[in-house]
Amino acid sequence: MxxxxxxxxxxxxxxxxxxxxxxxxxxxxxxxxxxxxxxxxxxxAPMPEWLADPITAALGDLAGYPDPAPARAAVAARHRRPPAEVLLTAGAAEGFVLVAQALRGIHRPVVVHPQFTEPEAALRASGHQVERVLLDPDDGFRLDPARIPVDADLVMIGNPTNPTSVLHPAADVAALARPGRVLVVDEAFADTTIAPGGAGEPESLAGRGDLPGLLVIRSLTKTWGLAGLRVGYLLGAADLLDRLAAVQPLWAVSTPALAAATACAAPAAxxxxxxxxxxxxxxxxxxxxxxxxxxxxxxxxxxxxxxxxxxxxxxxxxxxxxxxxxxxxxxxxxxxxxxxxxxxxxxxxxxxxxxxxxxxxxxxxx
Structure with missing residues (x-):
């Protein structure tokens, strides 16, 4: 295809x-x-004790099934959202698969490239006919919202984008949201960005609950070196996350990964x-x-x-x-x-x- x-x-x-x-x-x-x-x-880098200790302690609880509620509440508090607007995943990559499987009724999915390839790969594996918007290197791979087709009912974009390292203005990305469209923003590297004045995640949409159809996908594996543990989460409207949760395997996030998510959401982290x-x-x-x-x-x-x-x-x-x-x-x-x-x-x-x-x-x- x-x-x-x-x-x-x-x-x-x-x-x-x-x-x-x-x-x-x-x-x-x-x-x-x-x-x-x-x-x-x-x-x-060496794992800090505040992260290593709860992960290690969680190994003593492996006989019980994972309970995502505490981690979900911690992540929700970090982004000032209700817990119902958080879905924990086995890494950010699982989020792309859930989107592709849960939204099989979409008609015109668009992926903005160059970007991480798993969003498109997941869509294609689920039978979607994917269209691409290719950003211009001579323009610094900057997003022009006008290039996205008006009738696209699913749009996927990274911010900051892998592999270009471009950080799109939040206003330009938010301009892609509209009723009848799901806008998926891959913010796996958002915690690596910082404004000149020292403010973190200057263009993140993670706290925006007012944009229709917005899904923000986050990862905890990059900054904290947890790629082998597989932990991430999605932020979005509760009814949209419910559709994704319906196709997610039971107990998808392990107890040690949930402990890591809780620790990484703390204010000190x-x-x-x-x-x-x-x-x-x-x-x-x-x-x-x-x-x-x-x-x-x-x-x-x-x-x-x-x-x-x-x-x-x-x-x-x-x-x-x-x-x-x-x-x-x-x-x-x-x-x-x-x-x-x-x-x-x-x-x-x-x-x-x-x-x-x-x-x-x-x-x-x-």
Missing amino acids: RAQPIAGRPGPPIIPSAPEPDLGHHGDAEATPGLVDLAVNVRR VRAERLIAARLAADRDHLVARLAALPGVRVVGQPASAFVLVHWPGADAVRRALRERGWAVRRGDTFPGLGPDWLRIAVRDRATTDAFIPVLAQILEA
Whole structure:
């Protein structure tokens, strides 16, 4: 089933004979053992005691079935929403599957690309005919709400977007909401964003209960290094979440994952996120400056998350050369709207960046 491009403001050309991107390819496939991992966007740091202790304690309760109520209440309190507007999931990726399965009656689903490929993959696996809006790299992959078809009854977009690291203004994303449409906003990396004044998640819609059909999908696996635990949640109107819950497997979120969700929703955890996001911003600025100094390398737009997207001719050959020298970065050709001349690079600490850039420079010179 081939996704169809949507006419609109000119963007990157779509070549009909080009092979479909591999939507099932993810960064973990690049980060094989022995390589320095700049391909996966999960923060790697020692787990704080306030998070490790409740997860460890939960292992003593595995004989009982998981009770999501405390975690649901904690997440609801964090976002100032009633518990009925929270649905806990086994990672953000499960949320895309629930949307695809529960909303089989939609007629025109649209996915805004480039973005994380699982939303489209889930839709296609459930039999939906997906249409794509491809954002323009020459415009910094910025969202133009006017490009979304008026009759689209499902729209999926990331904010900040993986892999572009673009943070769309909340007003532009909110402009996509309307009666008769479900608007799914993937905010898996929202907790990595910070405003210049220090405010966290400056463009998040997680607290908006006034927008019709809005579903916000969140992840706890990125900042807190919990990819192996699988924990995330959806925020939206109670009746819409009820439709998704009806197709969710029973006890989908494990007891340790629920303990993690409760801990990460606490005010102290949210404050810690802000500090981490501020350090991340400084490390990202350092990476961007070092990359921009390399001849022929273009960093796209103003990166706002835990990764940057770069472009130069022959980038995929450089990626392979980096692997030979012990470094893993994320290929770009598996994202609709990109191609082999794009790479995504995860933000790491300055020491890692300063070790990486000379290797990259040597390859480019060769």
